[in-house]
Amino acid sequence: MAPMKRLLAVLTVAVIAGSMVVAQTPAPVPHPGIKLSLDDLHKQMFHVSAGRRLKPKTWPNNSRVAVALSFDVDNASAALARGNLNYEVISRGEYGAVDGLPRILRLLEKHKVPASFFVPAVSAALHPKMIPDILASPLKHEVGVHGWIHELLPAVNNEAEEQRLLTQAIDHLTKAIGRKPVGYRAPSWQFSQWTPGQIKAAGFLYDSSLMASDDAYEILIDGQPSGIVELPIERIVDDFPYFGGNADGSNPTPSAVLEVFQSEFDVAYEEGGLYVLTMHPHLTGHRSRVAMLDKLIQHMKSKPGVWFATHEDVARHVKGASQATEAPRH
Numbered sequence: 001m002a003p004m005k006r007l008l009a010v011l012t013v014a015v016i017a018g019s020m021v022v023a024q025t026p027a028p029v030p031h032p033g034i035k036l037s038l039d040d041l042h043k044q045m046f047h048v049s050a051g052r053r054l055k056p057k058t059w060p061n062n063s064r065v066a067v068a069l070s071f072d073v074d075n076a077s078a079a080l081a082r083g084n085l086n087y088e089v090i091s092r093g094e095y096g097a098v099d100g101l102p103r104i105l106r107l108l109e110k111h112k113v114p115a116s117f118f119v120p121a122v123s124a125a126l127h128p129k130m131i132p133d134i135l136a137s138p139l140k141h142e143v144g145v146h147g148w149i150h151e152l153l154p155a156v157n158n159e160a161e162e163q164r165l166l167t168q169a170i171d172h173l174t175k176a177i178g179r180k181p182v183g184y185r186a187p188s189w190q191f192s193q194w195t196p197g198q199i200k201a202a203g204f205l206y207d208s209s210l211m212a213s214d215d216a217y218e219i220l221i222d223g224q225p226s227g228i229v230e231l232p233i234e235r236i237v238d239d240f241p242y243f244g245g246n247a248d249g250s251n252p253t254p255s256a257v258l259e260v261f262q263s264e265f266d267v268a269y270e271e272g273g274l275y276v277l278t279m280h281p282h283l284t285g286h287r288s289r290v291a292m293l294d295k296l297i298q299h300m301k302s303k304p305g306v307w308f309a310t311h312e313d314v315a316r317h318v319k320g321a322s323q324a325t326e327a328p329r330h
């Protein structure tokens with residue numbers, strides 16, 4: 001074939017191949033919601049939503065505010081789940097087991113404050129001393145479920161596979177703590193469409209992955225009461241956006257974070273509410289940040305009527321006091 005003819009033939013094939021690719025790949029729909037009916041949008045909006053507000057008239061011991069400190073013991077599990085074997089990342093996670101968790105446990109001991117620890121089962125299996133260390137405290141810290149390997153459930157995107165991972169995680173933690181865990185927190189706080197049904201079927205007392213209110217509430221699944229207590233979290237009261245993720249330790253001063261955490265507590269105190277704080281041993285377990293947490297707890301303890309409790313204790317209290325709640329909102 002002459003060079004010009006050969007070139008034309010190649011170009012023709014390329015154009016045909018290109019058009020085939022275009023024909024096979026549907027155009028991206030940036031706003032699928034604009035095509036949906038209100039009925040469809042209602043179903044999507046309220047597949048998982050906020051039901052009864054579970055705000056008790058009083059907290060135990062006539063306290064004014066409930067403080068539930070939580071630590072997600074991710075360490076390197078999220079990196080391993082994604083196959084990220086960059087040892088800068090892995091060792092940063094390892095720090096959580098080596099120095100972060102022990103330092104946090106010492107601080108909680110110093111202040112005599114209990115906390116809840118949400119542990120991916122793989123994280124516990126790779127550092128098997130962590131759970132015995134947590135449970136050795138006389139403060140009766142709680143251990144809850146945080147996935148098998150910090151899998152991102154929407155990315156798993158498979159109902160049976162998600163169920164397998166949840167069952168494995170519950171079985172592993174049940175053996176490690178000597179009883180069935182009652183609390184669930186989704187890895188990265190992300191549910192799939194199947195998560196609410198699976199954690200309900202597993203019999204969890206509470207979840208702590210959603211953020212539709214400052215107060216505890218009952219989760220509705222497709223508009224129906226689930227019986228699961230939600231203890232809401234928030235990115236504002238989470239160390240990750242400040243010290244992890246894109247920030248990656250670049251936040252120059254923990255005192256700026258302390259200011260946010262403390263202001264959130266002060267308003268919760270004024271309103272007689274619930275204050276849930278999420279932290280990670282591999283992030284907050286560092287020296288300057290435990291010093292910040294020390295100051296925060298000191299500030300809380302300087303006020304009368306602060307009830308420090310595990311998530312389990314808070315969930316049991318608000319569920320028991322649910323007759324003092326308002327009507328469903330949907």
Ligand SMILES: [Zn+2]
Nearest residue numbers: 072074187188
């Ligand atoms: Zn996590």
